[in-house]
Amino acid sequence: MDTNKLIKISSITKKLLVALFGAFLLVFLLFHMCANLFILAKDGGEAYGAFTHFMGTNVIVKVLEVVLLGTFLLHICLSVYLWWQNRKNRPVRYHQTSRTKTAKGSKLAIISGSLLLVCLIFHFYDFYFVKLNFVEGTYMVKTEEFMNSEPDQEISEEARVAFMNLINDGKTSKDMQWIRQISAEDKAVLQEAFPKAEFEPDFYAMARQKFSIWHIVLGYLVFFLVVGLHIRHGFESAFQTFGLNHYKYSRLVEILGIIYCWVVCLGFAIVPIGVFFGL
């Protein structure tokens, strides 16, 4: 489809796509929030580790991950495009600032969205980019990966020490299935020794570590506040754009939106707060 045709898609269809992608992100957000709650479990990362392992290896999840990323991008691009187009519809602006009572969340959606994007980059830097190997973090690996993999050559002394240290420091899971909290340096050494071993990011350890620093906790709380503002607009707006706003149900949608907003925000916020205060 050439760009001309894309531009010719009606404004409502474009809005529908923004809403559709947004709605998908809303669902994802709920899922993400629920998963995060595992971090609060004081099991050394057993449950959360198992979960991230599944998420990191399952094929369907991997496909979904691409879809999700695409959704993010499209949601952002379309929104920005619409915002840019809409600006052009009033070439001469009013002298007086508007005193019309409006839904502030919607009016500021482009701003909260932009803020969100900035926060998101930081968030990705903290976690997601580790997975993509853009930045270094903390890792975990299955012990069987060592058992089953034949070292290419003699295991270097360095690697042996690193491995033993991990075992001795109690960084294995109870059932000895996993070795966790592997630092980036150790990972590099071990990886060299066992090229076939598949290291995964240890998000549990990373989260626990980062959420013990006050300014990171504060940063995340601000992040969640912005998320809250944006989805407060998004939830209701999605219903409106899908044409599901009706005199009879508009109140219900509003209440659901508020509930959703609080649940997600609090659900997210409780993790850094909990970790910080050692829960």
Next chain:
Amino acid sequence: MVLDSKIPEGPLSEKWTNYKIKQKLVNPANKRKLDIIVVGTGLAGASAAASLGALGFNVDIFCIQDSPRRAHSIAAQGGINAAKNYQNDGDSVERLFRDTIKGGDYRAREANVYRLAEVSGDIIDQCVAQGVPFARDYSGLLDNRSFGGAQVSRTFYARGQTGQQLLLGAYGALSREINRGTVKLHTRCEMEELVLVKDKDGKERARGIIVRNLVSGKLERYAAHAVVLATGGYGNVYFLSTNAMNSNGSAAWICHRKGALFANPCYVQIHPTCIPVHGDYQSKLTLMSESLRNDGRIWVPKKKEDAEAIRAGQKKANDIPEEERDYYLERRYPAFGNLVPRDVASRAAKERCDAGYGVGSTGLAVYLDFADAIKRLGKKVVEQKYGNLFQMYQKITDDNPYETPMMIYPAVHYTMGGLWVDYELQTTIPGLFAAGEANFSDHGANRLGASALMQGLADGYFVLPYTLQNYLSDQITIGHISTDTPEFDEAEQSVRQREQRLMDIKGDKTVDYFHKRLGHIMWEYVGMSRNEESLTKAAAMIDELENEFWQHVQVPGDIESFNPEMEKALRLADYFELARLITADALHRKESCGGHFRTESQTEDGETKRDDENFMYVAAWEYQGHANPETLHKEELNYEHIKIATRNYKN
């Protein structure tokens, strides 16, 4: 000149059918070669243009506003009458016809009124098919309410915005034709001249118009095989009226100057329920729908002292106990009570106020009280019925009508007079037709509530498409009409001269200054009640004021620019002539009938007293040049079907 009303043969109920059988048609291929100009986009204009366009004619339609949807038909509140008898209360075409004739005080043409009643039902069908959201009851069927001058419920309504909804229906139909290319829309254009062209047989016909493009101020020429005028009434000659600011009588007056007779100009309807005047800066009066009289009760204090106390602000309406209130309409007209026709209600209010019982700060107001209705029906029902009207009243006056009675006073509302037309709605100029309020035909000396919408749509949807075709049937031989002819040159020149003349005065007074003064003269001396003395006085005052106007008016800006002051000046110049004719007509009609009340001719209890022996005719006036007395032509009214009686709303 002999006025031929061209009423078809046969008994009354078969006249229209007979006409349609005998009329001539235009074949479909020829229709698109025939051009029609429609001036005005109100109910009559929009519906006519839409219907004619749908038939295949080539239509040009003009309006002075920025959109056809702004025409003042949009402000009609109460409803539209139709003889559907959905309520099973004994309504019929015959009864609607009789009510309309009686309401018009036996001064309307029988055949026209009967046709109006006949097609009234079709209008409702048409509007419903267009998606007009009429009020419905819980069965899903159409609801009706009652209105002044009728004892059946035959008024269809859409909340308090019936006119709006009907106009938007017609506007939709018009828009469809514009989209199909059969109708061309010209907004912000005002008709300034009618162009007459002589046929080969020496007969002068209406062949085009000159319009002022209100944005650029330039003059434009349009030619057509026929011209339809649907430009509304001339109520704004009174300055303060319920008409819109831009409603004006100029288009009709221009045609009158070109030879079209003007009929019954003195029949001006004063609406009884308007919000009273409150200051000299006031620009217009707001109507409160007549439907309010269904449940509201009109009263003034019985004692003069109470009225005086209210005027002085010492007492409030609610301080007057029930037994001290004079429900004068119920007292005087027990059978119809608060639902007497408009002219009767208006005069009764004026009579009470003149006698010193008026309320409000000016003493020119009476109460319209809903306390009883609220007690009987509950606030919720009243709110459902009249909520938007109450809200409108509160917005304007800052009073809450749920708690204190409304204050109302009569105001100029509708003009029954207009261009004289025959049964085909053709004026005395061949090829010039007039529809809606612009013509005089159906309401006699007084129009019943909810009948204006009916007439406008009847003319546009169901009459003109037939009669215009009859006229156009032999016009195909004319071929395309050029605007590049001496007739058009001359017409354009005359408009330019007129504009230039106004521009050159460069006086020291604004147009509105003169208009307000003219309005004052008309209201005081040619208003609700008139007599020989007041009318003679008015005639002299109008002449004097007109002279002053032509010496002292100031029109700022340029001719060729967007210039509302120029528009107003052009219109006011015509109003002077029109005012003179209204006064002359009122002076000549030495009887009282409907909206025309001569104090010399009244019954013992102050009701209108007709003089059927001497005035049973339509007075059609012929223009004789500026400021010259016009010539009177009479169209005798022959009532074959109906028995003439004294209008009686008492029992």
Next chain:
Amino acid sequence: MNFTLHIWRQENAKAKGHFETYKVSDISPECSFLEMLDILNEQLINDHIAHPVCFDNDCREGICGMCGLYINGRPHGNDDGITTCQLHMRKFHDGDEIWIEPWRAKAFPIIRDLVVDRSAFDKIIQSGGYVSVTTGGVPDANAIPVPKRFADMAMDAAECIGCGACVAACKNASAMLFVGAKVAHLAMLPQGQVEANERVKKMVCKMDELGFGSCTNTYACEAECPKQIKRQNIARLNREWIKQLFAGNHKPEE
């Protein structure tokens, strides 16, 4: 009451506009806003100060939709559910500064001063905002019952007066409320069903073509609509649009 007025003056569509300051005094609180402007104009003409201020107005009772001024940051001024002509000076304080601007939108070019060209609205309606019936040959008015609830809802939407305040208030200059009102009005009635899909398609495409923005659900339109037409009509428009997207598109063979 006395006021200082800052009014947008612009000779014609192409000229550059600017604010001009005028003072009016001794205005009655009962006076309507437009009557106040009448008084100002009278003053401007009499004292040969300037060409009178041009502003659109007609019925002056809030139904024709002709008037529309952006007063102190709000279309139709600082009150809910009214048109400019229904705004009264009692809503202001003595000595107030009042800023008066025309509607601003790409689709509503200025003609002169405060007068704008709203023919874009007509064009949207012309593209399909009606039921395509020709005169005559329609069923009896009571042949198709319409549930009262639907008739009432259709009427709620049909009350739109086409003044353009929704566009003027919207930060995107979107006409969604205007289009939504018409689409919803006809979609509520059986008479409007036949062309429902075609109608919404044509009207929305026309709206986009004419340079109106898209809706971002801020509901400024609803807040400023003089007839208080609800946002649900926009939802209805969206719904009709989605319905249309999935409806089979039968193209007649040429």
